[in-house]
Amino acid sequence: MANANFIISRPSNEKVRIYESGSLDRQLLEAELERLSNEVIDIPLIINGEEIRTSERIPCTMPHDHQKVIGYYYAAGEAEIQTAIETAIKAKESWEQLPWEHRASIFLKAAELLATKWRYTMNAATMLSQSKNIHQAEIDVVCELIDFFKFNAYYMDQIFNEQVISTNDSWNRVEYMGLEGFVYAVSPFNFTSIGGNLATAPAIAGNVVLWKPASTAVYSNYFVMKLLEEAGLPKGVINFIPGKASLITDVILKDNRFAGFNYTGSTNVFSGIWKKISNNLEIYKSYPRIVGETGGKNFIFAHESADVDSLGTSLLRGAFEYQGQKCSAASRAYIPVSIWSRLKRKLIKDISTIAMGDVKDFTNFMNAVIDEKSFKKITSYIENAKVSDDAYILCGGGHDDSKGYFIEPTVIIAKNYDYITMREEIFGPVLTIHVYENEDFDKMLDICDKTSPYALTGAIFSKERNSIVYMQNKLKHTAGNFYINDKPTGAVVGQQPFGGARASGTNDKAGSKFNLLRWINAKVVKENFTPPTEYGYKFMEK
Ligand code: NAD
Numbered sequence: 001m002a003n004a005n006f007i008i009s010r011p012s013n014e015k016v017r018i019y020e021s022g023s024l025d026r027q028l029l030e031a032e033l034e035r036l037s038n039e040v041i042d043i044p045l046i047i048n049g050e051e052i053r054t055s056e057r058i059p060c061t062m063p064h065d066h067q068k069v070i071g072y073y074y075a076a077g078e079a080e081i082q083t084a085i086e087t088a089i090k091a092k093e094s095w096e097q098l099p100w101e102h103r104a105s106i107f108l109k110a111a112e113l114l115a116t117k118w119r120y121t122m123n124a125a126t127m128l129s130q131s132k133n134i135h136q137a138e139i140d141v142v143c144e145l146i147d148f149f150k151f152n153a154y155y156m157d158q159i160f161n162e163q164v165i166s167t168n169d170s171w172n173r174v175e176y177m178g179l180e181g182f183v184y185a186v187s188p189f190n191f192t193s194i195g196g197n198l199a200t201a202p203a204i205a206g207n208v209v210l211w212k213p214a215s216t217a218v219y220s221n222y223f224v225m226k227l228l229e230e231a232g233l234p235k236g237v238i239n240f241i242p243g244k245a246s247l248i249t250d251v252i253l254k255d256n257r258f259a260g261f262n263y264t265g266s267t268n269v270f271s272g273i274w275k276k277i278s279n280n281l282e283i284y285k286s287y288p289r290i291v292g293e294t295g296g297k298n299f300i301f302a303h304e305s306a307d308v309d310s311l312g313t314s315l316l317r318g319a320f321e322y323q324g325q326k327c328s329a330a331s332r333a334y335i336p337v338s339i340w341s342r343l344k345r346k347l348i349k350d351i352s353t354i355a356m357g358d359v360k361d362f363t364n365f366m367n368a369v370i371d372e373k374s375f376k377k378i379t380s381y382i383e384n385a386k387v388s389d390d391a392y393i394l395c396g397g398g399h400d401d402s403k404g405y406f407i408e409p410t411v412i413i414a415k416n417y418d419y420i421t422m423r424e425e426i427f428g429p430v431l432t433i434h435v436y437e438n439e440d441f442d443k444m445l446d447i448c449d450k451t452s453p454y455a456l457t458g459a460i461f462s463k464e465r466n467s468i469v470y471m472q473n474k475l476k477h478t479a480g481n482f483y484i485n486d487k488p489t490g491a492v493v494g495q496q497p498f499g500g501a502r503a504s505g506t507n508d509k510a511g512s513k514f515n516l517l518r519w520i521n522a523k524v525v526k527e528n529f530t531p532p533t534e535y536g537y538k539f540m541e542k
Helices: 024-037 078-097 100-115 119-130 134-160 192-204 215-231 245-253 267-279 308-324 337-352 372-387 438-451 465-474 513-517
Strands: 041-043 045-047 050-052 057-062 065-074 170-177 182-186 208-212 238-240 258-264 289-293 298-302 330-336 391-395 410-414 430-436 457-461 481-484 521-528
Touching (some): 024 065, 024 119, 041 215, 045 078, 057 119, 057 215, 065 119, 065 215, 078 238, 078 245, 100 119, 100 192, 100 215, 119 134, 119 215, 134 215, 134 513, 192 208, 192 215, 192 238, 192 258, 192 513, 208 245, 215 238, 245 267, 267 289, 298 308, 298 438, 308 330, 308 337, 308 430, 308 457, 330 337, 330 438, 337 391, 337 430, 372 391, 372 410, 430 438, 457 465
Parallel strands (some): 041 065, 182 208, 182 258, 208 238, 258 289, 298 330, 298 457, 330 430, 410 430
Antiparallel strands (some): 045 238, 057 065
């Protein structure tokens, strides 16, 4: 064991590449898109580093061309889950013994491989399987995942340097260990990087993990596993177990070594699993750590002094990039009537130029929504708005699932500020706007605060400093990530650690020191140099 305090310098964020026409990056990416879309890959479970295939084989298709199969994955059954648990517990012995700098090295190496050799494959896989354009894929699976790997290594070093006061006669030391048992990571479809981070953040801190990816993102998430293998992640530290969510969860939650749940996804699923964990509480060796980042109903609130051009662009990008399928997407807006006609003109004009289609056509700003279930859910909100007395469609509203799950960028005007699409998470390219009378500014801030159960992201637009302070104060509990004169999406690791409160989750800020702490058990050791030899105290002397 080396005797030294190793230092990981503060990383800088991975630079987002442009992929402009004719560039080498673009050529390499296009070649990879071509290669992957002409192959059908086989995606086994990975348990203890071994590839396992079960009798249940499920196709991976492309949302923008849903009949096109690009892979098949196998669903884990009860026996495979049990094996994964035993494997993980076994792997833990050597994983937690590994000097921390070697654990960190694996993820720093993964970051470097992703920035170079794996960049185009990971981008292409995410573009094809989750229907992202190149910019959306690059900021997700390349830049954000590299940042997660590097910053988590850096934060781990920072945490290990946190020590306590010692005295002349005793030395106090804090040791940081992983949790006793295993961590269960369950990830959503919308960011490949989130899946990668949910599995690796606990691992870097010394934990072993069972990772269940979302069924619609198994394809790209599998490549993350392969990248980690190439970076040298020891067998059994992270076990990849796609399959039926409720079955896998029920088997895992019955094991007394279940020590932590690292979840991102919708609020209802999280609440359901938390209840199951509570019901099983007596069986667990330790109180499980529960981390969940969940839904949102993110707002943009404009003051009458707002700059209309930047407000319009932020509404458009915030609501429609990646088809509105970002947990942080702007989905409701409050606009003062005095700026509405100018804003309306800009929105209608800009939205009319949005191109939508296949990810291989680089002129497309938007692609398809993830699957049939989402398509049906989103379009039912749109169809309801078309016949409602409380709302009307300003632009968009069309949809077509004949080839891919395409939904036009849609703006609903809610005459009633409490209309359903002002309250509920839709998770699609639908923005609802309520236009308010300028004199109702104060009342409308209260309404914005109380309208939805979530508190994930929110943005205010104003050019008047006093109103910014006022709005910030009135809306202080409405968002874990709050933006002033900016869209509410696009959080960057190390710059805007991400997470929300209320029904949006436990706000443990993915990609930060706070999050890593949840996967760490601290032990304080006091070493006494002069232990007392008599039990009495001076005050007792005659
Ligand atoms: P989802 O809730 O459908 O699925 C999330 C994960 O939970 C998937 O792996 C899924 O298989 C699993 N799951 C579903 N039912 C389950 C059950 N009964 N038991 C155990 N696991 C179950 O969410 P999604 O559609 O993949 O992602 C969209 C949701 O995620 C939105 O609500 C969005 O706001 C949220 N999200 C939040 C954040 C954040 O940081 N707050 C980030 C990304 C996505």
